[in-house]
Amino acid sequence: MKSYDERIAELNAKKEQKEKELAELKAKERKLLQEKKALERKARTKRLLETGAIIESVLGRPVEEEDIEPIKQLIAYYRNKKLSGQPVIKQQSSTNE
Numbered sequence: 311m312k313s314y315d316e317r318i319a320e321l322n323a324k325k326e327q328k329e330k331e332l333a334e335l336k337a338k339e340r341k342l343l344q345e346k347k348a349l350e351r352k353a354r355t356k357r358l359l360e361t362g363a364i365i366e367s368v369l370g371r372p373v374e375e376e377d378i379e380p381i382k383q384l385i386a387y388y389r390n391k392k393l394s395g396q397p398v399i400k401q402q403s404s405t406n407e
Contacts, residue, residue, distance in 0.1 A: 312320075365381065366372055373381075391397075 362373060369377065
């Protein structure tokens, strides 16, 4: 039969091993979270670039500082229309005269 000191030593060795495994798992978790955040940033950057490109194509020129406020107002206008249930674009009546 093992002595108490030997059994305590074994438990401490197991404890140290489990602590090491826990540290490794925490490091893997941090790495995965960093990768996830990096992918989210890339996706957001892509959306922002695409949105800017669309706005510039509609304007026919690069977006200038003075364009920002009117664009915000336009977005707010359409957002309010959508939230109120009103059609954003009115359909033109086709009158054949």
